[in-house]
Amino acid sequence: MACSEGDFVAKGDTILRISEIKNEYFDPNLVERTGQQIDAKTMSVSSYSEKVKALNSQIAALAQERQLKLEQGRNKLMQSRLKVTTDSIDYIAAQTNLKIAETQLQRAQTLNNEGLKPMTEVEEKRLKTQETQAKLISQENKLLTSRNDIINAQIDLNRIQQEYAEKIAKARSDQFTAQSSQFDAEAQVSKLETDRTNYQMRNDLYFITAPQNGYINKAIFGGIGETFKEGEPLVNVMPADYDLAVETFVEPLDLPLIHLGEEVRVQFDGWPAIVFSGWPNVSYGTYGAKVVAVETFISDNGKYRVLLAPDENDHPWPTALRAGSGAYTIALLEDVPIWYELWRRLNGFPPNYYQPKTTKDADKKKK
Numbered sequence: 001m002a003c004s005e006g007d008f009v010a011k012g013d014t015i016l017r018i019s020e021i022k023n024e025y026f027d028p029n030l031v032e033r034t035g036q037q038i039d040a041k042t043m044s045v046s047s048y049s050e051k052v053k054a055l056n057s058q059i060a061a062l063a064q065e066r067q068l069k070l071e072q073g074r075n076k077l078m079q080s081r082l083k084v085t086t087d088s089i090d091y092i093a094a095q096t097n098l099k100i101a102e103t104q105l106q107r108a109q110t111l112n113n114e115g116l117k118p119m120t121e122v123e124e125k126r127l128k129t130q131e132t133q134a135k136l137i138s139q140e141n142k143l144l145t146s147r148n149d150i151i152n153a154q155i156d157l158n159r160i161q162q163e164y165a166e167k168i169a170k171a172r173s174d175q176f177t178a179q180s181s182q183f184d185a186e187a188q189v190s191k192l193e194t195d196r197t198n199y200q201m202r203n204d205l206y207f208i209t210a211p212q213n214g215y216i217n218k219a220i221f222g223g224i225g226e227t228f229k230e231g232e233p234l235v236n237v238m239p240a241d242y243d244l245a246v247e248t249f250v251e252p253l254d255l256p257l258i259h260l261g262e263e264v265r266v267q268f269d270g271w272p273a274i275v276f277s278g279w280p281n282v283s284y285g286t287y288g289a290k291v292v293a294v295e296t297f298i299s300d301n302g303k304y305r306v307l308l309a310p311d312e313n314d315h316p317w318p319t320a321l322r323a324g325s326g327a328y329t330i331a332l333l334e335d336v337p338i339w340y341e342l343w344r345r346l347n348g349f350p351p352n353y354y355q356p357k358t359t360k361d362a363d364k365k366k367k
Helices: 030-113 119-204 252-257 338-347 359-366
Strands: 014-017 207-209 214-219 235-239 246-250 263-268 287-294 304-310 327-331
Touching: 014 235, 030 119, 246 252, 246 327
Parallel strands: none
Antiparallel strands: 014 207, 214 235, 246 304, 263 287, 263 327, 287 304
């Protein structure tokens, strides 16, 4: 504790310094280390953001590449279909050539049997027929191969579609994962910034300073080695400059007798006074006061709270008065003759209390 009871402290002066007892706040560089964590997490957010952009570019490139591959596959399929058409025509031509060769062979054999054609010519026709038949078989194989190429081209198209769909789906999955990690890192950055602000505010609270000019009235805790909880008072500071007021309470039955600006006599504890009930001018040792506030809600003690300030038109209150001193208050009613007061009390009539003069009343009298 930097000061003791009775010392004067100016506004902002250090009264005492507190330290931590929780191990999570022991690090003296906690704020700086939290700032480093924020910087690291911020870089992580930037990295995830760049990764998302890269994956987005990768997805666009894969989509473009898929389009080119599909066009290439469609062209290959079209070529295969055209080749099938060409091979079909060649196959039909080979069938026609085979029929012609067989007809010529039969004609040569007939003429040979009639002795009109030599045997060598028959053999030539037979050889040509066999060659034509071989070409037909070869052309049939080409046609089957071309038809198989169509099937393979269709399979390639489906394979390309499936392959790039998987690649794009994986890239998008990685993109969503990166975005999720980015959002998580941003949330951690926000949390760390909140923690750093809390740590800074907590560090500012290590030094208890005087809220205003005043005197140390009471040190509730002695100082070194003591532990206190949140919300517990540590020290009382009495303001150096203050305006005195008297706090008094009235019964609900007497509340209609109290008005703002009404004059009240106050007798302070420790100051001798001689009071004559009903003759305030004859009384000695009482001081003038005026009502400045009347509470509109009843207090816990079942009475209404009233605040009294010094009357500027009366002699000043004692300079030695201190906050917390006891006081006895006497509210003044309207001045009446003695016989009227005796008559009122004998008959049990209510007091003839006066109404304070307001600005409206003064204006009416002037008119």
